[in-house]
Amino acid sequence: MREMSAPVGNPTRGTTGTNRLRRNDRWIAASEALRRASDPLVVDLGYGASGVTAFELATRLRRARADAEVLGLEIDPQRVATARAQLDELRAGRTPFAADLPVAFAHGGFEVPLGGGRRPSVIRAMNVLRQYDEADVHDAWQRVASRLAPGGMLVEGTCDEIGRIASWIDVTSQGQPVRFTISLRLAQLEHPGVVAERLPKALIHRNVPGERIHDLLSALDREWDRAAALSTFGPVQRWLAAVSALRAQGVPVQGAKHRWRLGELTVPWSAVAPVD
Template sequence: MASSPLGHPTRGTTGTNRLRRNDRWIAASDAFRRASDPLVIDLGYGASGVTAFELATRLAKVRSDAEVIGFELDPERVATARRQLEDVRAGRTSFAPDLRVSFARGGFEVPLAAGRRPAAIRAMNVLRQYDESDVAQAWRSMTARLAPDGMLFEGTCDEIGRISSWADVSPTGTPVRFTISLRLAELEHPGIVAERLPKALIHRNIPGERIHDLLVDLDREWERAAALSTFGSTQRFLAVVKALKDQGWPVLGDRTRWRLGELTVPWSAVAPAAH
């Protein structure tokens, strides 16, 4: 247990299935699937431990040996999550009683015993109240704890998990990918993700910045593909992704991911301009 955990308390907002899109991304990641120790950290899980339980449940479907540890700065939140875990163990919830989950006090320093290094650290909605200038150091603090092939997934989502985005950050603290993940049904326009960009990008959604260019192009192609709504929002989004690729955007992944409402590009494609 850390005596002085690093970081500032979050608002604690959480909710059932709020982070399902990010759960799915982590479960499919090489960092998790190929890990010798498939330990995943849910950092800053909030006022309830539910996101850690959900993450562990989804990861266990991919690897039965997956383990999740939730870290929070506030000891009261840790105590609450441990009480919830008691209910899980007693079979009083919908989660498996033997779910490999635990909770402890900690922050960006990720205080793990016996020199363990996690395959992945998830820090969603943690940096929202920080200054943009604080992001790089926070990334470095967290990624310093990763396994050599591990990954930090840091980003933001809305309160019900329909709009989200995140950065994949390597063990060196260098961001490598940026992903937008949207619930396509009833989506008015994909540029709404501007409200839920990671802290490193949210203030860069202005003319002259690449993230602004991407969101402008995304919305424009969404409007151009409006006629495809007859065939469903998924077909419309697939057309948008193809159009972006045709324009030269270095879109990663394939239709399997795009159909989920995901758009991933190398971080270099949206990296903030130097000032």
């Protein structure tokens, strides 16, 4: 694996928690970008102070593609050293993860350094762009996505510290955003609009009247309130009713109910794209 002396980007805060990215893991595992890839290599870009998110991602991807591999990339050399030490422990069988898990770690940033001409099918960049300006997002998408294989996908977004509130954007290998997804733990959820605090950088400052993302979250909160009577049957039924109501009103909700049951709501990027 080729090492880069001057990776592109800024270090993240490095906060990493066990199972923090579980919602995003299962999204990638179900994606066409992974399932149809000729080379199912997935990059965990900016994984943070611990390699655990890469281990968890590889474990979940293996169930969808037995030949899937994960490469964790970090701009901070010390974080790479820490993750490699954790990997040594894993290989020795001293962790809860399989000793043969197909994971590696390397020093790198938005340039996504890979050897042998390989191009990843998916690049995951969760909680990476939070410290950047909104104006920097498009260029970051373009640079990172250019490293993808044809038909590949960049998944860029944000989640809370314990992984109960998450949202992300799917970006094509041409650097074009195509889908926006929110994913919430439905148990004890007061309002879906809580995701406003964890929107991707491209949207977080746009949750104001007159913007599409504001319209979507307001409508979702409204339908969640209207479906309150279904709480008797559990939060999943209440969520299904709210999402179904949005679709009936013409909101271009994507996916099937088995995805909605996970607390997901996906719409085309055009349904939330900033108004300029």
